[in-house]
Amino acid sequence: xxxxxxxxxxxxxxxxxxxxxxxxxxxxxxxxxxxxxxxxxxxxxxxxxxxxxxxxxxxxxxxxxxxxxxxxxxxxxxxxxxxxxxxxxxxxxxxxxxxxxxxxxxxxxxxxxxxxxxxxxxxxxxxxxxxxxxxxxxxxxxxxxxxxxxxxxxxxxxxxxxxxxxxxxxxxxxxxxxxxxxxxxxxxxxxxxxxxxxxxxxxxxxxxxxxxxxxxxxxxxxxxxxxxxxxxxxxxxxxxxxxxxxxxxxxxxxxxxxxxxxxxxxxxxxxxxxxxxxxxxxxxxxxxxxxxxxxxxxxxxxxxxxxxxxxxxxxxx
Numbered sequence: 001x002x003x004x005x006x007x008x009x010x011x012x013x014x015x016x017x018x019x020x021x022x023x024x025x026x027x028x029x030x031x032x033x034x035x036x037x038x039x040x041x042x043x044x045x046x047x048x049x050x051x052x053x054x055x056x057x058x059x060x061x062x063x064x065x066x067x068x069x070x071x072x073x074x075x076x077x078x079x080x081x082x083x084x085x086x087x088x089x090x091x092x093x094x095x096x097x098x099x100x101x102x103x104x105x106x107x108x109x110x111x112x113x114x115x116x117x118x119x120x121x122x123x124x125x126x127x128x129x130x131x132x133x134x135x136x137x138x139x140x141x142x143x144x145x146x147x148x149x150x151x152x153x154x155x156x157x158x159x160x161x162x163x164x165x166x167x168x169x170x171x172x173x174x175x176x177x178x179x180x181x182x183x184x185x186x187x188x189x190x191x192x193x194x195x196x197x198x199x200x201x202x203x204x205x206x207x208x209x210x211x212x213x214x215x216x217x218x219x220x221x222x223x224x225x226x227x228x229x230x231x232x233x234x235x236x237x238x239x240x241x242x243x244x245x246x247x248x249x250x251x252x253x254x255x256x257x258x259x260x261x262x263x264x265x266x267x268x269x270x271x272x273x274x275x276x277x278x279x280x281x282x283x284x285x286x287x288x289x290x291x292x293x294x295x296x297x298x299x300x301x302x303x304x305x306x307x308x309x310x311x312x313x314x315x316x317x
Contacts, residue, residue: 046275048077053087064089079197079277092275096122096196096220098174102165103205105186105218106176108155114148116155118163118176121196121220126174128155128163133178134245154246160186162216162224181245182206186216188250189226192265194272196221200279207280209287211260217278225264227253263290263297270306276313285316 047053052071061067064076065087074080078091098104098120106118109125118126133154135147155161162183163176178184199219207215208228216224253261267286271278289312290300299305 045080046078047074047080047089049075053080053089059085059087062086062088064091090197092195092197094195094197096120098122098126098165098168098220100165100167102219103162103216104165104174104176104220105160105162105191105216105222105224106220108157108159108161111151111156114151116151118161120174120176121193121222122174124171124173126163126165126176127169128161128176128178132166132176134181134184155185159248160191160224162186162218184245185247186224186226187247188229188253189214189224190261190265192223192225192268192272194221194223194268194278195275198272198275198277199223200277202279207283209260209264209284211264211287211291212257213260213264215264215283223268223278225261225268227251227257227261259297263287263300266297266300267309270300270309271313273306274310276310282313286313289313289316 051074053059053065053074054072056067056070056072059072059082061072064074064078065072066075067073072087074089076089076091077093078089081088081090096104104120104126106120106126108116108128109119110117114130116128118128120126130148130151135154161178163178164180164183165174166177167175169175196219199217199221201219202217205217205219207217209215212228214224214226214228216226218224264283264287267283267290268278271282271286276282286309289309290297293299293305295305300309
């Protein structure tokens with residue numbers, strides 16, 4: 001039986017981001033002039049400090065920009081975003097800035113009375129209250145003192161989970177919940193860390209690839225790649241099995257699925273190293289290209305193969 005062990009991004013992986021090549025969108029001199037059709041397809045543009053973005057008379061400057069000689073200029077390296085007439089640059093190398101309703105992947109760091117502290121790659125740990133999780137005996141039942149005494153049977157230090165941002169406390173800390181049966185403890189997979197700016201807001205952040213791999217794109221930059229789970233096992237209050245939902249044991253995973261999980265995680269690392277925003281169609285195209293090469297999954301991490309992957313994906317899009 002195989003077991004996955006998930007760890008934070010290593011220094012070597014972080015260095016790969018720091019030394020990564022620029023995406024083709026930021027090569028050479030860039031002048032970005034926006035019109036009403038820009039970003040109509042939801043695409044994002046990369047920029048770096050000092051690049052003129054647009055006219056200050058037609059657009060308002062937002063975070064990550066300044067005005068000089070009637071031009072809106074980028075002050076940080078990151079993704080250019082536009083909301084109506086407001087132009088902002090979301091820095092690539094920054095902490096996750098949460099919003100209510102965001103889907104995040106996190107790690108339990110501490111068990112406290114009636115709450116868990118969660119590392120969600122933000123400026124401070126998030127909080128998951130005991131009243132915000134599903135417990136045995138019914139989703140809507142009252143939480144008892146016995147539940148507080150058994151909190152480590154649900155989540156303990158080091159456990160990974162997927163949750164939704166429910167609210168914010170007075171100090172700005174996130175309040176999470178896992179009341180939906182699509183949320184909760186994560187098993188049978190591997191954690192990948194990327195800059196949060198590369199995760200676009202999609203209609204659904206739960207992706208399923210034909211190779212039998214599920215992907216959870218946390219908006220906080222934590223991505224979970226795991227063995228496919230049938231939809232019927234995720235939804236429906238009658239299907240709630242506390243022993244299975246809060247189990248710490250991985251299922252048996254066949255060799256083909258293990259290989260597919262490793263291939264997907266390496267693809268994500270390559271795309272992140274080139275600062276390419278991640279979407280469902282992009283990941284599917286990249287996986288199909290990687291399978292066509294019929295090489296070992298480790299080969300994807302070689303610089304020349306990674307460059308070829310990025311070029312192939314760009315040609316298909």
